[in-house]
Amino acid sequence: MSETITFSPAPSVLGFGALNKLPEILRSRGVKHLLIITDSQIAESGILERVLDMLKGTMKSELFRGVPAEFRSSDIDAQKELLGSDFDALLGLGGGSSMDFAKAMSIIMTHGGSLGDYLGEGSVPDPVIPVVCVPTTSGTGSQNTQTTVFTIGGVKRGVSSEYIRPAASIVDPELTMDLPPEVTRNSGYDALMHACESFIARPYSQVPARPILYQGSNPFSRGLSLEAFGFIWRSYRRAVSDGGNRGARLDMSTGSHLAGLAFSHSGLGLVHALASAVGGMVAEPHGVCLAACTGIGLSYNFKVCEKDYAVLANVMCGIDEGAAANGGGNIFLKKIQDLIKELGFPSKPSELGLGKQDAEKLLENTLLQTRRTKTNPRTLDDELLSHIEEGI
Numbered sequence: 078m079s080e081t082i083t084f085s086p087a088p089s090v091l092g093f094g095a096l097n098k099l100p101e102i103l104r105s106r107g108v109k110h111l112l113i114i115t116d117s118q119i120a121e122s123g124i125l126e127r128v129l130d131m132l133k134g135t136m137k138s139e140l141f142r143g144v145p146a147e148f149r150s151s152d153i154d155a156q157k158e159l160l161g162s163d164f165d166a167l168l169g170l171g172g173g174s175s176m177d178f179a180k181a182m183s184i185i186m187t188h189g190g191s192l193g194d195y196l197g198e199g200s201v202p203d204p205v206i207p208v209v210c211v212p213t214t215s216g217t218g219s220q221n222t223q224t225t226v227f228t229i230g231g232v233k234r235g236v237s238s239e240y241i242r243p244a245a246s247i248v249d250p251e252l253t254m255d256l257p258p259e260v261t262r263n264s265g266y267d268a269l270m271h272a273c274e275s276f277i278a279r280p281y282s283q284v285p286a287r288p289i290l291y292q293g294s295n296p297f298s299r300g301l302s303l304e305a306f307g308f309i310w311r312s313y314r315r316a317v318s319d320g321g322n323r324g325a326r327l328d329m330s331t332g333s334h335l336a337g338l339a340f341s342h343s344g345l346g347l348v349h350a351l352a353s354a355v356g357g358m359v360a361e362p363h364g365v366c367l368a369a370c371t372g373i374g375l376s377y378n379f380k381v382c383e384k385d386y387a388v389l390a391n392v393m394c395g396i397d398e399g400a401a402a403n404g405g406g407n408i409f410l411k412k413i414q415d416l417i418k419e420l421g422f423p424s425k426p427s428e429l430g431l432g433k434q435d436a437e438k439l440l441e442n443t444l445l446q447t448r449r450t451k452t453n454p455r456t457l458d459d460e461l462l463s464h465i466e467e468g469i
């Protein structure tokens with residue numbers, strides 16, 4: 078167990094117009110040769126053009142615009158020419174995939190080999206070429222995290238290392254204004270669960286030391302996740318129903334950014350572990366799998382989290398009704414389930430096609446998600462299987 082906690086945020090600029098600071102941020106880091114990594118949608122959206130115009134004449138830049146929605150380790154290996162080039166920084170411009178792709182490229186560009194050599198926690202031996210991130214969604218918080226996620230051998234896996242935490246980020250809600258409602262819904266739910274699961278994570282004093290800062294909940298992460306939860310709860314529905322609402326978009330950018338910063342210092346828990354397992358069994362977006370697994374995960378943790386749920390219920394009721402909650406942790410669970418129904422999410426894994434016969438497999442795959450389960454507030458015990466069978 079660790080007696081100390083570490084807080085290691087990178088510089089970030091947040092707010093409308095933040096993107097204008099990009100040349101300054103790169104210049105101040107001495108960047109002269111930049112690789113911009115993005116996907117075809119961003120490349121065609123006009124955002125890329127803005128970035129290229131901004132950087133014109135300030136540095137040499139090259140472009141990779143082929144990030145797939147869910148990339149595989151072989152997609153990185155295929156970039157032989159880029160991997161051998163001499164870049165002094167990478168820019169991840171886009172959603173979680175583009176940012177994660179940039180982190181993955183930085184590992185192989187610096188240390189060689191292939192992604193499979195670095196799976197798990199702490200296998201990247203030394204620092205990497207710096208990655209600067211500009212997210213265009215309000216969800217993953219990948220601009221703040223020390224993990225890249227990809228598919229290898231048909232399974233979703235991750236590489237986690239403090240060396241791949243982005244060197245800086247720019248979070249400009251203007252870039253999210255044109256996101257369609259479904260993307261806003263799915264990415265926003267991810268951010269909401271980051272805030273919840275970071276807030277309720279197992280206390281750091283009960284988490285064995287590990288090579289990354291998923292160290293359990295602590296005073297840094299608790300404050301950030303609670304604040305993040307308030308921003309997201311206040312504006313999530315509005316951002317989905319009225320994407321042109323600038324205040325709602327700013328709140329979602331702020332909330333998702335803070336939530337990413339929080340969970341990258343605390344770790345997450347059972348809802349994410351279950352959702353990763355379900356995500357490997359059905360082809361559905363991360364946010365949808367999270368919604369379907371929320372009931373099982375949060376109710377399993379109820380007996381050790383009731384007080385924390387009551388704190389979150391107070392935030393919700395303060396926003397929704399202008400008054401404190403009266404009734405504690407159950408109000409939190411009910412409000413989350415009402416939200417899931419209202420936004421048209423599945424509320425159980427069975428709504429994604431899984432059945433009771435899949436419960437054992439789901440448990441097995443969930444227990445493999447040790448990156449998440451080590452910081453779940455309740456120790457996973459024999460009751461989990463029956464709990465999954467009931468909740469599926």
Ligand SMILES: [Fe+2]
Nearest residue numbers: 217267271349
């Ligand atoms: Fe997530």
